[in-house]
Amino acid sequence: MKISINGKQKDFPSNTTVHDIIDSLDCIPETFVVELNQSIIPPETYNTSCLVEEDTLEIIRFVGGG
Amino acid sequence: MLTIGGTTFTSRLFLGTGKFSSSKVMKKVIEASQTEMVTVALRRVDLDNPEDDIMQALDMKKYTFLPNTSGARNAEEAIRLAKLARAASGSKWLKLEVTPDPRTLLPDPVETLLATEQLVKEGFIVLPYMNADPILALKLQDVGAAAVMPLGAPIGTNQGVLTKFQVEIIIEQARVPVVVDAGIGAPSHAALAMEIGADAVLVNTAISIAGDPVAMAKAFAKAVEAGRSAYESGLGMQSQKAQASSPEKGYLTEDLGFLS
DSSP: OEEEETTEEEEOOTTOBHHHHHHHTTOOGGGEEEEETTEEEOGGGTTTOBOOTTOEEEEEEEEEOO | OEEETTEEESOOEEEEOTTOSOHHHHHHHHHHHTOSEEEEEEEEOOTTOOOOOHHHHOOTTTSEEEEBOTTOOSHHHHHHHHHHHHHHHOOOEEEEOOOOOTTTOOOOHHHHHHHHHHHHHTTOEEEEEEOSOHHHHHHHHHTTOSSBEEOSSSTTOOOOOTTHHHHHHHHHHOSSOBEEESOOOSHHHHHHHHHTTOSEEEEOHHHHTSSSHHHHHHHHHHHHHHHHHHHHHOOOOOOSSOOOSSOSSSOHHHHOGGGO
């Protein structure tokens, strides 16, 4: 299924969870926040949030700024 | 001592964390500046290239964390960023930045006022970045801004407190702390802002792009302290007419009349 992550279209198998996606990246989960279809989802739900075709994920974190 | 949103600050220098050459330099600068409040921004993780995580270099327990909504072009985007910031950090603090025009990075007054009102209702401690408009400053205070942050000059320009006239009025009328934010390019600018009565200044570019950012941070800390002391000591009035500093009697020429 096609999922949009941070503006880029990527292919994932069905039943992929948010947790699976985060695992496949090389980031420390505690330092960022995830938006699924424009709603912030708490870390406790990463394991149970199953993604479906055309879902949009935003993975955001703090960077230097004024 | 300065109190904003229930938190007391000993240092009146707030620091931005943008444009540093590395997290390591940023960390040294923050320590050298003795600041107690730092701003950060929110951006997408670059999935192909996750870089240095700034959070490794920033101890959230040591500093008050002030996430900004940089990038927001309207109230809706700012509110969305604010909620992301709160979810990511647990902090209620927010530097509200609504800048629709990338050429000037000037803050939209209408959207800033709308967003401030909404975010205050949702429990944020809102520090809105604003143009130095005294009337807007009062409206922002009316809707619950914890402080107001008028600009000295556009972000990153290092031009100083070009808005001195307006900032003085804002300070005179303010019911909340006034933090001059943006455009401060040299310690003398920071000192000026403090001398005219600002409660604090927020500096980023002037330090991060300095030849020696750590030394510059120390210079800024001294300037902020000097400016504040000067303000509290009561600056002398300025005058158009010269007034002698040395005594006006007992001139040598009075007693040596034979000279004239």
